[in-house]
Structures are given as structure tokens and as C-alpha cells.
Amino acid sequence: MLKTETITVNVGPQHPSTHGVFRMIITLDGETLVDLKPMFGYLHRGLEKISEGRTYLQAVPLTDRLDYLCSMNNNHAYAIAVEKLADIQVPPRAEYIRVIVAELNRLINHMLGIGFMFNELGAWYTPVVYAFRERERIMDLFEMLCGSRMMYNYVRPGGVSADLPDEFLPMLKKMLPHLQNYVAETRLYLSQNEIFRARAVGIGFLPADIAVANSITGPVLRASGVKYDVRKAEPYSIYDQFDFEVPTQMAGDIYARYLQRLDEMDESLKILRQAVERIPDGEVATKVPARLRPPKGEAYARIEAPKGELGFYLVSDGSTNPYRWRCRPTSLINLSALREMCLGHKVADAVVILGSVDLTLAEVDR
Amino acid sequence: MQILDDLWIKIAMWLRGLFDSFLPPWAAQLVMDVLGILLLIVVGIVAVLAFTYVERKIIARVGDRYGPNRAGPFGVFQALADAIKMLTKEDVTPTNADRWMFLAAPIVIIIPAVLLYAVLPFGRGMIGVDLSIGVVFIVAMGAIPILSMLMAGWASNNKYALMGGFRAVNQLLSYEVPMVIALLTVVLLAGTMSTVGIVEAQSSVPFILVSPVAFLVYFLAGLAELGRTPFDLLEADSEIVAGYFIEYSGMKFALFFLAEFINLFLVAGMITTLFLGGWQWPILPSWLWFFIKTFAVIFFIMWIRSTFPRLRVDQLLGFAWKALVPLSLVNLFLVALISKLVETVWLRTLIMLGSNIILLAAALLIMGRLFQKREAKARAAGEAAVKRYYAS
Numbered sequence: 089m090l091k092t093e094t095i096t097v098n099v100g101p102q103h104p105s106t107h108g109v110f111r112m113i114i115t116l117d118g119e120t121l122v123d124l125k126p127m128f129g130y131l132h133r134g135l136e137k138i139s140e141g142r143t144y145l146q147a148v149p150l151t152d153r154l155d156y157l158c159s160m161n162n163n164h165a166y167a168i169a170v171e172k173l174a175d176i177q178v179p180p181r182a183e184y185i186r187v188i189v190a191e192l193n194r195l196i197n198h199m200l201g202i203g204f205m206f207n208e209l210g211a212w213y214t215p216v217v218y219a220f221r222e223r224e225r226i227m228d229l230f231e232m233l234c235g236s237r238m239m240y241n242y243v244r245p246g247g248v249s250a251d252l253p254d255e256f257l258p259m260l261k262k263m264l265p266h267l268q269n270y271v272a273e274t275r276l277y278l279s280q281n282e283i284f285r286a287r288a289v290g291i292g293f294l295p296a297d298i299a300v301a302n303s304i305t306g307p308v309l310r311a312s313g314v315k316y317d318v319r320k321a322e323p324y325s326i327y328d329q330f331d332f333e334v335p336t337q338m339a340g341d342i343y344a345r346y347l348q349r350l351d352e353m354d355e356s357l358k359i360l361r362q363a364v365e366r367i368p369d370g371e372v373a374t375k376v377p378a379r380l381r382p383p384k385g386e387a388y389a390r391i392e393a394p395k396g397e398l399g400f401y402l403v404s405d406g407s408t409n410p411y412r413w414r415c416r417p418t419s420l421i422n423l424s425a426l427r428e429m430c431l432g433h434k435v436a437d438a439v440v441i442l443g444s445v446d447l448t449l450a451e452v453d454r
Numbered sequence: 455m456q457i458l459d460d461l462w463i464k465i466a467m468w469l470r471g472l473f474d475s476f477l478p479p480w481a482a483q484l485v486m487d488v489l490g491i492l493l494l495i496v497v498g499i500v501a502v503l504a505f506t507y508v509e510r511k512i513i514a515r516v517g518d519r520y521g522p523n524r525a526g527p528f529g530v531f532q533a534l535a536d537a538i539k540m541l542t543k544e545d546v547t548p549t550n551a552d553r554w555m556f557l558a559a560p561i562v563i564i565i566p567a568v569l570l571y572a573v574l575p576f577g578r579g580m581i582g583v584d585l586s587i588g589v590v591f592i593v594a595m596g597a598i599p600i601l602s603m604l605m606a607g608w609a610s611n612n613k614y615a616l617m618g619g620f621r622a623v624n625q626l627l628s629y630e631v632p633m634v635i636a637l638l639t640v641v642l643l644a645g646t647m648s649t650v651g652i653v654e655a656q657s658s659v660p661f662i663l664v665s666p667v668a669f670l671v672y673f674l675a676g677l678a679e680l681g682r683t684p685f686d687l688l689e690a691d692s693e694i695v696a697g698y699f700i701e702y703s704g705m706k707f708a709l710f711f712l713a714e715f716i717n718l719f720l721v722a723g724m725i726t727t728l729f730l731g732g733w734q735w736p737i738l739p740s741w742l743w744f745f746i747k748t749f750a751v752i753f754f755i756m757w758i759r760s761t762f763p764r765l766r767v768d769q770l771l772g773f774a775w776k777a778l779v780p781l782s783l784v785n786l787f788l789v790a791l792i793s794k795l796v797e798t799v800w801l802r803t804l805i806m807l808g809s810n811i812i813l814l815a816a817a818l819l820i821m822g823r824l825f826q827k828r829e830a831k832a833r834a835a836g837e838a839a840v841k842r843y844y845a846s
Contacts (some may be wrong), residue, residue: 095613095616096534097614097617098614103695104691104695105691105693116617118767119617119767206763209684209763209764210561210683210684210690210762210763210764211511211762211763211764212513212683212759212760212761213517214513214516214517214760214761217517217518217519218517218518221518281762281763282825283684283762283763283764283765284763285825285829286765286766286769286825287763287766287769289828289829289832289833290828290829290831290835293832293836293839294837295836295839295842295843296839296840296842296843296844297839297842297843297846300843309629312836312839313836313837313839313840313843314840314843337836338833338834338836338837338840339832339833339835340836340839340840341832341836344836352490403687429722434766434767434768435617435693435694436687436690436764436766436767437766439693
């Protein structure tokens, strides 16, 4: 009889495939995972506490730093929360601009989500480089809007910081077929790859009931077959005026999550095409005082960020600073079922499952 | 053309004459042998430097990037810059490492790699030693790196390295089996174990056209032996960081790197020799043909590396034992049977090719079926979970 024993391996915080500084303490029986303990907090910057010492408008740049891959969506969620708290009306043109940037940012996020997942599958950077190529084009657009390529600080309470430049809409219109083409190309080249399917189908299975019990949202939940999207369930901004579907998958595995992201990119492009056609003229921001003093009370706003439901909870005590500034982090909550998904699989699957959940450590730790 | 073809041999003969004029015959032979060994090693290392650059360029181009373009025109000196960097890096030995084993592992991996150059026929009459058992020598030398990888993995006292070492043993031992059976097919076809004899047996038809299945099995097993995508589990950087050489730095790391690329050249050279007709082809000189074919194979391997994801460890072993071994065994049986039954050469070749294609199609069909069954099962599990959720 062979004497065998399990070994405990520290994956991370410095590891090529942990998307930042995430640490998993895994116990291995040969190559099979028998236990997994996620550890986080290595990137904690205390953003919530810092924001409580700032005025409402000063906290907008901090939301950029939550999930740095989709800063526009973070700005958007926070702006809605402040507007709810202080009862600010947003002009229609600003709402359209917000939807356009939010959907463009969703495209960026899903591209990179798929690309980095392939990195962990060992596809040697090629898919992720193609994703980066398309991301650069979208970031060029964002640069036209606000001068920054990553930390936009563009969507602000009351509207957006500046109107669209004249070249923006023609350039976007020209780019939409191109992006559509990129999605189709990804579908064509990656979906039928036998090695990818062998690695992805049936791996990291997340049953719908466990997903809901862990309050997982976003593409991960929808890939498990639950049709839940904040844009439809509780329409914010002007999402009720657009014609789009909420795609779902049934299988709940890595492959389903991949397909789900591709389908959602198609839907985002659908929304973008409608928004570009219908965008009205007019003001892009309501005047909001720099030292905004919302009335006493509280507000919670949630949006469908690319990674899931992103919420901001603000409590005002009538002064210029929020009394409580709380973010419902999508990545952290989506991470909560990681153990269930990984157990019993091989160590190679664990990193791919982590990639398929698509998280940003800056948002996990805040 | 004849002059070009014999260029290197003429140079060697001239040198031999030169040494004979002032040295006793045994000393002249010794000098010639040492020169030959030096030449092989230098060719090996220069080729490695070229491959590191070419590989990065190819992967970059596939990924729509520029690749190295800073050091020199088109970045051609990048490899040199890397070599200087490697040489000047601090040489670290982990505190709890097994010092002697840790030191020995890179040496153990590099020696068989260099030794294998001896039996590679670079051109007509251009071979280190024409061993009558060349093929056996190749298999024997090809098995030694496994030892080195396990030594490195164990001696590093690192869990990732240990896992990499175990994976290496798993993978390389498993893929030795189909590789040897594919080699046997070639030996059967050629009727000799000498590498020169195998090349000469392909003067009319290269063996890739006689037995594509053997070629495919050998190519895949070769990829696995190299630890290249999609079989790069032993150094999977997204899983076990760098595998068995994670703790190595400086020149010791460079030796592992060197061995990897020398092996790349060797496997490509072996594929050329065994299946693509070696140095045989009209018009151009023989040694040039050998290099062209070898580089084509290397390009193909790099292309695969930059496009495909990698397999999982159980799938990798399953593929070796459940797919490649039976396939190559059936192929060996077929080839043996046909070469005994059919006397006419062209008819025999044709029948072998036909039977090989049928065999390949059947294998792909069976694998596809099994694959679909597995996927349907996964889909059913997901649907059941969704139903369960909506019912509750």
C-alpha cells in the first residue's frame, strides 16, 4: 500500500493567474483539489472610509478605482445614488451618453474577461492581445470624452462632465460594425476549439440554487440559467426605452459563462445602435453645487455592472460629507461560491474557474 | 549545385588533409572529432539564440503585435541581450534545497540533448556518427531529461516545482510509448534503424505520405516530449508558475532554456528525418533542404503554441493511453500486415495510405462521439439544476 498525503499550496498573493493579489490556500490530493480557502484583503485601500471624509463630488474619482476595468459603470452607479439622495434630475442627453459609455465599458469588460480566461487556459496571450486591440479603440473614444484612458471620472452626479465632441458619434457609428465583427470572430475561432471545450464543458459547475443562495449576479448567474438583469428587473436610467434581450445559458459551467459573455456583448451592441440613432440634443448636466448638501436620509442605487449587480448605499446627515458610504462589490460576492465550484476538480481548473468568474481584485478588497 | 551540395564535406576533407600534413593520423582524427563536436554544439547554441528571437516574433505576429524591436534592427540582438542578462543574473540556491541535485539537474538535462545531435543527418554524408541503432539511441537519450526534471523538481524544495516534476514524469513517460510505436512503424517501413538508412529509404516517397497516422502520432508525442502547447503542463505558468525550474535563476535557468530549444530543434529534425524525407529533395543542396524542412516544422510548432490552450493533466494522460497508443498499435499492425501481403511497391504504398486515412477517420469519429456524449451529460446536469431552482 502506498502512503500518500495531501499537500497544502499557497496560490498567491503573487501568482501569474490570480488577477492581482488574490490568495487561495488549496489542499491537494495529487492534482485534485480537496480544499480551497480564498484569502483577500491584500489590496485594501479603505476607499469607503476615505469617501466618508470627502464631499459627494470628490468621491467620484474614488469609484473609478473600485473596478478599474469598468470605471464608467462605477461612476454611473454612484451618480445615480447621489441623485436619488439629493433628488437631482438628469437631462435626457446625459442619460443617453451614460448608457452609451456604460455599454461600451461592458464590451471592454467582457472582452477582457474572455481574453484573460484564455490566458489561464494556456493560450499564450493571443486571445487577450486581440481583446486589448479592440479595447484600445474603445479607450480612444473615452479619451475623446474625458482625456483619460482608464480613470474616467466622466459620469458625475447631475449628468456627465462634458458634452460629446463632434467627432465622437461618427467614430462610434463607424466602430459598431467593427465590434460586431470582433464578437463574431471570437465566436467563430474560439467556441469550437476542441481543447477549450474539453477544458470548459462541465467544469466549474454552479447550480442555479447555489448561485442564488450565494447572491451571485451578473453573467455568472445568468450562465446558470437564472434570468435576472437589473436593467430589466428594476430599470434605471433609460434602459426601459431600449429593445434588448437578457440572454441566459443552462449549463452553468465555464463554457456557459464564456457563451453568456459573448451573447451579452451582442445585446450591448444592440443597445448602442439604438442609442446612437436616438440621442437627443440639449443639456448634458444639471448644475450641482460643489459642496452638495443632500437632505437627511439614505439612498441605495443599483445598476447592472458588467460583472453583476453593483450598488451604492449612501447615508446623509445633512452635511457636505456622506455619513456612510458603502459599495456592494460585485466581484467579492461573485467570489463566494468559488469553493463549491472548484472542489473535486484539478488544480488547473481552479485557476480557469477563477478566471471565468471574472473578478477585479481592486473591487474585492476596495 | 554539386559543389554546394558537397561544400561542407569538401571543407572537412580539406581540413583533414591539412592536419594530416603535419600530424600523425590518430592526432588528426582526434582534432577532427573535437572540431566536429564543437561545431555541433555551436550550431546548437546559435540555433537556440535564433529560435528564441523567432519564436517571440512569431507569437507576437500571431497576436497582432510587433514583438522584440528595440535591440538592433528588427530586434535581432534581443537574443544576445537576453543571453547577457542570463549570464549576469545572481545565481540563487534556495536555503533548503538539495544542493548537489539542484546543481546536477541542469547538467543532466543538457548533455543528452547535445548528444542527440550526433545521430541527426544534416545532409548527404553529413552526420556525426551513423549508428546502426540510431533510432534506439534517440529513444534512450530522449528519456534522460525525465530524470533531470524529477531531480530539479525534488531538489528545489518547492511545491510548485515538485508538482512540475511529477507532471513531467507522468507526461514524458506516457508519451514515450506512442512515440516508440510510431518509430517502430518507420523502422518497419525502412527496414533499418540507422537514421541515414531511414532517409535513404524515403528517396521515392516520404513516409508522411505512406503512413500519415504514424507521423501524426509522432508529431503529437514529440510536442508532449518537448512540453509545448497544448502539452505544456510541466511548465504551465498560469497553474504551477514555471514547474520544475521555478527556483532556478541565472545560468542554471539558461541551461534549462537551452535544453528546451535544443530539443525543439532535435524533435523537428527527427520529424524531418523520419517522415519528411530528411535531406532528400531535388535542386537545392541537401543540407539546405534539411534546414528548410526542419524550420518549417519548428514554425508549425510555434504556430500551435501561439494559438492553442493547454490540456488538463488527466486529459493529457487519457489522450496518450486511450487515443494515441491504440491508434499507433493498430497502425503498426496494419503496416506490418500490408508490407507482408502486397509485393508491388507502388500498390503497397497506395494501400497503406488508404488504410491510414480510413483509420484516422475512424479514430476521429469515435473520439467525436465520446466528446459529444460528455458534453450532453454536462448540459443535462445544468438543465436539471435550473429546473430544480425554478421548481422550488
